[in-house]
Amino acid sequence: AQSVAQPEDQVKVAEGNPLTVKCTYSVSGNPYLFWYVQYPNRGLQFLLKYITGDNLVKGSYGFEAEFNKSQTSFHLKKPSALVSDSALYFCAVRGGNQGGKLIFGQGTELSVKP
Amino acid sequence: KAGVTQTPRYLIKTRGQQVTLSCSPISGHRSVSWYQQTPGQGLQFLFEYFSETQRNKGNFPGRFSGRQFSNSRSEMNVSTLELGDSALYLCASSLQTASNEKLFFGSGTQLSVL
Numbered sequence: 001a002q003s004v005a006q007p008e009d010q011v012k013v014a015e016g017n018p019l020t021v022k023c024t025y026s027v028s029g030n031p032y033l034f035w036y037v038q039y040p041n042r043g044l045q046f047l048l049k050y051i052t053g054d055n056l057v058k059g060s061y062g063f064e065a066e067f068n069k070s071q072t073s074f075h076l077k078k079p080s081a082l083v084s085d086s087a088l089y090f091c092a093v094r095g096g097n098q099g100g101k102l103i104f105g106q107g108t109e110l111s112v113k114p
Numbered sequence: 115k116a117g118v119t120q121t122p123r124y125l126i127k128t129r130g131q132q133v134t135l136s137c138s139p140i141s142g143h144r145s146v147s148w149y150q151q152t153p154g155q156g157l158q159f160l161f162e163y164f165s166e167t168q169r170n171k172g173n174f175p176g177r178f179s180g181r182q183f184s185n186s187r188s189e190m191n192v193s194t195l196e197l198g199d200s201a202l203y204l205c206a207s208s209l210q211t212a213s214n215e216k217l218f219f220g221s222g223t224q225l226s227v228l
Contacts, residue, residue: 032213043118043204043219051214090157094213101147101170102217104157 002027004093006105013081014113021076021108023091032094033074034102035065039087047089050074061085081112115141118220120205126226132193135223139186139207145169146188147217148180151202160203163188164211192225200227 003026013019025031032051036044048059055067065076074091088109092102119138127133139146147162147170159172163182180190186207192199202224206217 034216036219041221043221044206044217046216046218049214049216101159101162101172102149102157103159104149106156 002093002103004091004103004105006089006091006108008108009106010109010111012111012113015083016080019078019081019085019110019112021089021091021110023074023076023105025072025074025091025093027093031074033065033067034092034094035059035063035074035076036090036092036104037087038090038107044090047076081110083112083114086110086112118205118207118218120203120220120223122223123221124224124226126228127195128228129195129197131195132191133195133225134189134191135203135205135225137188137190137205137207137220139188139205140218143207143209143218144186145208145211145215146182146186147206147208148188148190149204149206150174151204151222152200157204160190162211169211195227197227199225201225 005024034049035047038044047063048057050057050067058064063078088107090107091105121136145164148160149157151157161180162170166182177193182188202222204222206219208215208217
């Protein structure tokens with residue numbers, strides 16, 4: 001069965017510092033991995049995805065993610081956090097012929113303080 | 115291009131009633147999927163439709179149903195509402211149902227069951 005784990009419910013960083021939001025996955029076959037962000041009272045917005053190829057994926061708003069097959073991880077990173085990055089972040093996985101069915105992690109609340 | 119539109123934005127119902135939620139996908143998108151978001155269970159997949167056919171179904175009771183029309187608009191229905199059905203219901207659309215496609219989410223319908 002496919003699953004995603006986000007081990008941290010909350011991550012706090014100071015503005016200007018680098019941030020990392022962790023994600024590990026379990027899927028049979030090649031994984032398709034995604035990061036989405038949710039702002040209060042809004043739907044989810046796509047940040048980036050890993051399908052195949054380079055292990056470092058660049059996405060929207062300066063975010064990037066590193067795919068590590070041996071550690072089955074897909075951590076989200078940003079070199080310099082902004083206060084406006086404060087939001088709820090979801091890692092998701094899709095495997096095989098799953099179409100639109102995404103399996104989401106529980107979410108990590110990112111808080112960036114000035 | 116307009117995004118995914120969900121109506122209504124908020125709904126208040128009482129136990130035992132039924133409710134219908136509507137979703138209009140991005141123009142040209144043929145796949146629509148539905149997710150339930152609650153603080154306790156997180157984001158859970160309900161079902162996916164493509165070209166008026168249900169392609170995938172999550173682990174929800176039969177009280178939850180959906181359909182898709184020829185113009186790709188989708189509705190989901192919940193009958194005999196229970197308190198636990200209170201949640202944010204998110205609709206997402208994509209061009210096809212390929213596993214590497216990103217989903218575009220609407221802002222959701224917040225359902226409160228009293």
